[in-house]
Amino acid sequence: MSITAATEPAHQSTANLRVSRFTALPSPTELEAALPLDAHASNVVERGRDQVRAIMDGVDDRLLVIVGPCSIHDPKAGLEYARRLAATAKEHEEDLLIVMRAYFEKPRTTVGWKGLINDPMLDGSHDVAKGLEMARDFLLKVAQLGLPTGTEFLEPISPQYTADLISWGAIGARTTESQIHRQLSSGLSMPIGFKNGTDGDLQVSLDACNAASAPQSFLGIDGNGRASLVSTEGNQDTHVILRGGRKGPNYRAADVADAAAQACGAGINPRLIVDASHANSGKSHHRQAEVALEIGAQLEVDDASAHNIAGVMLESFLMGGAQNLNVEQVAAGTAELNYGQSVTDACMDWDVSADVLANLARSSRARRNNSASAA
Known part of the structure; x- marks a missing residue:
């Protein structure tokens, strides 16, 4: 006996069985229209x-310094830091x-707060639309x-x-090996x-x-938020x-020389950026300042490895160290967070950071003078 259409059982969906909700977001074009890039910011x-x-x-002989909070969790404190940093950048602009480091997304080894875009209220509400708006406004x-x-x-x-x-x-180190991130970067x-x-493996970053x-060609979205095939020309500035x-730190002169040789x-x-934080400092904000000074000393030695250091990365905020962020306490209104202190990795405080930047400027100037003498 045949089963008629009227008596056929309804097909149960096999997709999204573990998805509890989809929430629509504004398109990139809509957010850009609400918070447009003006001529000054574009410049x-x-x-x-x-x-x-x-x-x-190697055309510009200054030292590149990427410095700022481990993550932006409080835009008000982040902007106070930015105002101080802008003045310091002007002071040292010749060297x-x-x-400014402005990180809005944080990779987690297991679980934890994933950054301002993912959870801007710090309370587990995950208002990503608000997070995107706050990140763009901050920038x-x-x-x-x-x-x-x-x-x-x-x-x-x-x-x-x-x-x-x-x-x-x-x-980041957790995603350098990811095909998705390599395609995105292209x-x-x-x-x-x-x-x-x-x-500590260098080969994954070279690859x-x-x-x-x-x-590259890969799946992504366009300005209107539509799923699209994204085709790229490749990024030559990597x-x-x-x-x-x-295995340990890799910021010392021998490490830099070896990495530059492998890159070449x-x-x-072969010109590299050295991160003074993370495993190079054992995630100690006190040790980070020492590492930055050691890198500066390497710049002043007139050899090839000094010229292979193009930049330094530093984690720095208004207050030193880090504090614990408990999203449940924030949600309950019982959390008391210190203003201007990191909720992720420990950072150098502003006064230490200013001293480190001044020392790096002197080291950059010394490297330039060494090059001029050699010429």
């Missing part, structure tokens, strides 16, 4: 990209190109101060909302640094630079970031 972003590119290519305000910004790109969709305001980007409009792996420099690993052998830019 700051473009000039920052050009200057970073010139330093990484340093200072780019616009920093650009108005004349300060270029750098960020880590973690989610493959969010760059469509903020990347027009970014002068330098990073791919289409980004700014120089991109790839960190060595969490185990990432090569992959990102090639044309480089390696040394951040240490489980792989056809990659």
Whole structure:
């Protein structure tokens, strides 16, 4: 006996069985219209990209310094920090190109707060639409101060909302090996640094630079938020970031020389950025300042490794150290957070940071003088 259409059982869906909800977001174009990039901010972003590119290519002999909070969790405190940093950047502009670290997405080894875009209220509500708005607004305000910004790109969709305001980007140690992030980087409009792996392996970052420099085609979204095939021309402005690993630090002169030689052998830019934080400092903000000074001393030695250090990364905020963020306490209204102190990795305080930047400026100037003497 045949089963008629009227008596056929309804098909049960086999998709999204573990998804509890879909929430629509504004499109990138809609957010850009609400918070537009004006001529001044555009000039700051473009000039920052050009200057970073010139330093990484060895055309500009200043030292690139990417410095700022581990993550932005309080835009008010972040802007106070930005105002101080803008003045310091002006003071040292002949020797340093200072780019403010403005990280809105945080990779987690297991679980935890994932950053301002993912959870802007810090309470587990995950209002991503609000987070994207807050991140874009923050970047616009920093650009108005004349300060270029750098960020880590973690989610493959969010760059469509903020990347027009970014002068330098990073791919973190946990995602450098990811095909998605290599493809994404191939289409980004700014120089991109790839960190060595969490185990200290440099090869993954070299492979990432090569992959990102090639044309790629992958799934993404366009300005209207529609699923699209994204085809890129490749990003020629890629480089390696040394951040240490489980095997130990890799910021010393021999490490830099070895990394530069490997990069050169792989056809990659041998000029590197050295992260003074993370595994290079054992995540100690006190040790980070010491590492930064040791890197500065390396710049003053007249050898090839000194010239292979194009930049330094630092984690710095108004107050030193870090504090615990408990999203349940925030949600319950019982959390008491210290103003201007990191809720992720420990940071150097402002006074220490200002001293470190002044010392790096002196070291950069000494390196320039060494080059002039040699010529």
